[in-house]
Amino acid sequence: MATLAQWKKQIKASHPSLTKNVNGVSSTLSDAEYKKTIDEWAKYRSIKRLQLTSKRTVASLLTTLSTVLRLTPALATS
């Protein structure tokens, strides 16, 4: 799984500069704004990947449990 630093590197590579639109007027983000935005995006991507992995792990465990209970019905009623 990618680390936060790896996410930042990846996002920076795909977004070497960023713009903002204020009251309909477009401008480039300052260095500080750029860094803060990349940090936030990397954090959210990292969290979402973790949530996705957790969801898949739980689904896999439930499938395994369901199989075990099907094969050993006595466990389901005990």
Next chain:
Amino acid sequence: MALTFIKSATAAGSPATISFVDGSSDVVFDNTYNEYQFHFVNIHAGTDNAAFGFQVNSTNDPGGGYDTSQISSTFFKAEHSEGGSGGSSGYHTASDQGNGVALQRMSYSQQMDDDEAFSGVLTIYAPSSSTYVKHFVAKGNYVHHSSHYSQNTYVAGYINDTYPIDEIRFAMDSGNIDSGTIHMYGVG
């Protein structure tokens, strides 16, 4: 009550954020109106699985980092897939906040296919009050990342700040706003 058009902003050039700030380019976000609405038309995410939302600055933090006015909120959704399955409704805990300063989601996990986006309306009540917290209600619809679900969102809460709110920023939680338009109206 009538809507008075204030300003439109289009996501030309795929910006990271779209903001409306009181006091320039014909934008008023003060006590001129007691209620403001933001209409979102086809907000298309630049990154798959991203959420669209907003943050605010108060007059106590002008030009700030949109990280001091806390939000407490709820997030309900109803959903149904293109394939006809999954008709359900529920509360989404990952999208609410308790005195948080993160992006307040109005969608989550948006699909980014070329024909899929978010549309809806956000209403903020009495943003210029220096007595009360600022209540907001948003409802919208978008195509969810998983299995092309139509997802209908109902988001509400309050900005727990008694300083007037005069700056609002819209963004995806990760990635640019690829395209779309936001119209700002005053109500009254």
